[in-house]
Amino acid sequence: MIPELGHYALVLALALAVVQAFVPLIGALYRDATLMRLATSTALAQFVFVAVSFGALTACYVTSDFSVANVFENSHSMMPLVYKFTSVWGNHEGSMLLWVLILSLFGAGVAAFGGNLPVRLKALVLAVQSWIATSFYLFILLTSNPFLRLPQAPFEGRDLNPILQDPGLAIHPPLLYLGYVGFSIAFSFAIAALIEGRIDAAWARWVRPWTLAAWMALTVGIAMGSYWAYYELGWGGYWFWDPVENASLMPWLAGTALLHSAVVMEKRNALKIWTLLLAILAFSLSLIGTFLVRSGVLTSVHTFANDPSRGVFILAILVFFIGGGLTLFAWRAPLLKQGGLFAPISREGALVFNNLFLTTACLTVFVGTLYPLALEALTGEKISVGAPFFNLTFAPLFVPLLVAMPFGPLLAWKRGDIYGAAQRLVAAFGVALVGLAATFVAHGAHGVLAPFGIGLAFFVMVGALVDLAERTGLFRLPLATVKARAAGLPRSAWGTAVAHFGVGVTVLGIVCVTSWASERIVSLKPSQHVSLAGYDVTFDGVGQRNGPNFREMVAHFTVRRGGVVIGAMDPAKRTFATRAMSTTEAALMTRGVSQLYLSLGDTNEDGSVAVRLYHKPLVLLIWLGAVVMMLGGALSLSDRRLRIGAPKPAAKSALQPAE
Amino acid sequence: MTRKQRRLVLIGGSVGVLAVALALVLFSLSDSIVFFNSPTDIAEKHPSPGTRMRIGGLVKPGSLERGSDLRIRFAVTDGNHDVTVRYQGIVPDLFREGQGVVAEGKLEPDGTIVADTVLAKHDERYMPREVVDALKKSGRWNEGEGHMPASTTQ
Secondary structure, X not given: XXXXXXXXXXXXXXXXXXXXXXXXXXXXXXXXXXXXXXXXXXXXXXXXXXXXXXXXXXXXXXXOOOOEHHHHHHOOOOOOHHHHHHHHHOOHHHHHHHHHHHHHHHHHHHHHHOOOOOHHHHHHHHHHHHHHHHHHHHHHHHHOOOXXXXXXXXXXXXXXXXXXXXXHHHHHHHHHHHHHHHHHHHHHHHHHHHHHOOOOHHHHHHHHHHHHHHHHHHHHHHHHHHHHHHHHOOOOOOOOOOHHHHHHHHHHHHHHHHHHHHHHHHHHOXXXXXXXXXXXXXXXXXXXXXXXXXXXXXXXXXOOOOOHHHHHHHHHHHHHHHHHHHHHHHHHHHHOOOOOOOOOOOHHHHHHXXXXXXXXXXXXXXXXXXXXXXXXXXXXXXXEEOHHHHHHHHHHHHHHHHHHOOOHHHOOOOOOOHHHHHHHOHHHHHHHHHHXXXXXXXXOOOOOHHHHHHHHHHHHHHHHHHHHHHHHOOOOOOHHHHHHHHHHOOHHHHHHHHHHHHXXXXXXXXXXXXHHOEEEEEEXXXXXXXXXOOEEEEEEEEEEEEOOOOEEEEEEEEEEEOOEEEEEXXXXXXXXXXXXXXXXXXXEEEEOOEEEEEEXXXXXXXXXXXXXXXXXXXXXXXXXXXXXXXXXXXXHHHHHHHHHHOOOHHXXXXXXXXX | OOHHHHHHHHHHHHHHHHHHHHHHHHHHHHHHEEEEEOHHHHHHHOOOOOOEEEEEEEEOOOOOEEOOOOEEEEEEXXXXXXXXXXXXXXXXXXXXXXXXXXXXXXXXXOOOEEEEEEEOOOOOOOOOHHHHXXXXXXXXXXXXXXXXXXXXXX
């Protein structure tokens, strides 16, 4: 009964989506406010029905209803309750249902909080949003129905892929989808603006909170996925340049560019056409990401099923929205009026620089990800493009971006003074040079990468602080004035500085891990020990443990530093009987922001066990930096909300905000 | 500067950056990509020793030998030809005889491959796609292979 209810609710959502895809358009055409306003109610109702549908599938999982094929394939009655919830999206069908749930959530968000939008724009946005929704409801109902019943209900399910039985599954996919799908709002706004043939600074202000929210979720979602891969796959790597990772990185790069170009559009009414294009591209790359992951073109942990009809269906959606969006862009964009003038050295110029490098970096990732697929399709030759390619292309493009980053916020709009900005950055240069020199002295001539990278990371971090100090007049003005200024500083300025600081933190983590991570791979017998980076790890022995749906071989290790016991590490190997599959559970010991990482290999007959021991200096900074970036986004978002809450912002749109 | 000059600066800058990016991409594509080979490809094409490559197939049953210091040696087969792979380190959880594997490393003059990376399947239900294709090419693939015996339902 419950699965049928969920199925039925999804069909109703589809019906509503079809209505919402056309009626507001007709309303917009004939300027009929009633028809246009209909979109608000249908968008809210759509969300309710999809939520019911998602709730129904969740109920099937929680009650272990194995008569539902999807539950049978991906669940087990002995699985801990939290994984019964998360396994709802730990499979192809369920993850697509999560996709449309978030899509309808964003649609409902625009309907509920878009009260200050012009009626026509709102109707168009919700209509476009509904086209996307319609195509994905159809995709689920026609090719990936999660509610299919089995003729005879089996007694036990086939269990969730053990790699996915991890708290990471609770956080990573929903955040990533919030990011991916959140860009659909920017896309819908862009298409609506193109249909209207009119776009102004207010448009950028309305799109900004949605883009910012999506970007924040995507930032943390990618970081979470990276941390998950780091501790679960047992290799100790945080980024593999795997096509599926690249699929999430590309929308992030385009989205980051979009955030920055939208600032120019909002403040200076320039870069309008480019911003529209980025809005279309960011969501297109999200769709390409979905296609790559969901179609079975790639083999990876993320690929749950290989059904060719699904791939073709998603490809059709992809072609329709990307092709349609870009065609509309090519046709309508020339009609839009050009915006303000600015000198190459100016805040706008810096943001254009940012956009240029971000999109170019995105392009190289795109080439590296899709070239092997294209080559195989054309010649049948199979190649793999791995880390060396991306290190050679992506890194050189990111370095100038990082060097320029502290300058941007210090330049004035319209016409900036780069020498003035450089003078104000003297402190940042100084710290960067000290860091560079100290690294060089401490570690000798082991290559220039590490000292240079450390210097760059310090430059970015201190540069962000300098920006704040300059704005508040710190060290120049009396403390009371500084406090008043700091309180008066727009939240978005704080947000910029915090987010940029976060980038520096991540860079610092990456440089340290890349330069100074050390590893030992050895075979140990009980009471033997291994030393690494000043730590001494002794193998005490192995024990067996029973989990709810697995058996676990746990190896006990004692960690000493300078002869003093500082803790224990218990890496394990789990064997899941249902899938005859085992996973390696690495043990992590956090020391400050550095980590000691221990994972198990094979055990031998003589009682020895193969272990991999890593020391990862400052590794946590990589992900903490992403969290700091998200906090910056949150600060900026809180600024927006205040402004949006101001009475009738639409009327002010012709004026430049005084900043 | 006039609007036209500014636009020229902008376009010139963009073209410059794109040209640099293109040069980087082409340089790395010629230098850092790795070709995938099946054991049959190696037997037929005789690549020159020292070439980096990926090789995929099944771990030949009975071929796995373990040495000291985590050294292992195994044969990768596509049913028609075998290639010996040597590796030192810890192999993935799902690395087993008779299962699909992809190894990346250098071809030695004696025809073996010294691998620095060994990848196995992520999930018991699926084979690495390269392996499936290699097996299909050698005619040793039947649909449904790689499925668990337990998955007889449906």
